[in-house]
Amino acid sequence: AQKITQTQPGMFVQEKEAVTLDCTYDTSDQSYGLFWYKQPSSGEMIFLIYQGSYDEQNATEGRYSLNFQKARKSANLVISASQLGDSAMYFCAMREGQDDKIIFGKGTRLHILP
Amino acid sequence: DTEVTQTPKHLVMGMTNKKSLKCEQHMGHRAMYWYKQKAKKPPELMFVYSYEKLSINESVPSRFSPECPNSSLLNLHLHALQPEDSALYLCASSQETSSTDTQYFGPGTRLTVL
Numbered sequence: 001a002q003k004i005t006q007t008q009p010g011m012f013v014q015e016k017e018a019v020t021l022d023c024t025y026d027t028s029d030q031s032y033g034l035f036w037y038k039q040p041s042s043g044e045m046i047f048l049i050y051q052g053s054y055d056e057q058n059a060t061e062g063r064y065s066l067n068f069q070k071a072r073k074s075a076n077l078v079i080s081a082s083q084l085g086d087s088a089m090y091f092c093a094m095r096e097g098q099d100d101k102i103i104f105g106k107g108t109r110l111h112i113l114p
Numbered sequence: 115d116t117e118v119t120q121t122p123k124h125l126v127m128g129m130t131n132k133k134s135l136k137c138e139q140h141m142g143h144r145a146m147y148w149y150k151q152k153a154k155k156p157p158e159l160m161f162v163y164s165y166e167k168l169s170i171n172e173s174v175p176s177r178f179s180p181e182c183p184n185s186s187l188l189n190l191h192l193h194a195l196q197p198e199d200s201a202l203y204l205c206a207s208s209q210e211t212s213s214t215d216t217q218y219f220g221p222g223t224r225l226t227v228l
Contacts, residue, residue, distance in 0.1 A: 047219070097213055
């Protein structure tokens, strides 16, 4: 079974609109971390936002926020006021307990339309 | 500063060549990682070094040989590669290997094997 599921292979959004990228996860650990990364066509994997399993408040970083619903095991990324430069591949990822590994979802390709 | 540097940016090599990829970080991180990423796929973990010791080898063929000379440097030695090894190779580092530790990625090396 997949540990990280991103159900939207691709999305098209009009510039300046808000966009939500879906991510659900599966773990039996009590301690885990959830991450979102952006990968433009240049290839660099850019860290956007982190949410810890014990964090009671949703994480926010500028225009990025993470809608963390622990009971539903979902960690959706919300980008407010989208910009053309937001066009990229977005990966949701999870790290469990003391595991050395980070597990990536398959990604969502976001296209921002002018 | 969350910078991880990688050299070279691009590399073209023949199947009989020997080459090395280099990765450097000066954030005092004690965990470093090599990933391989094919087009339109998430990164696949290859190796993890924790405190300069190899902690994970994800059954990577021996034609890939990692080396961690010190806590800031990570190399990937390449020998007798195959065309299917052509990919983006990403290096990452994190403070340690717990669920709260964010991995920061370098810009990657685009490798083409002829």
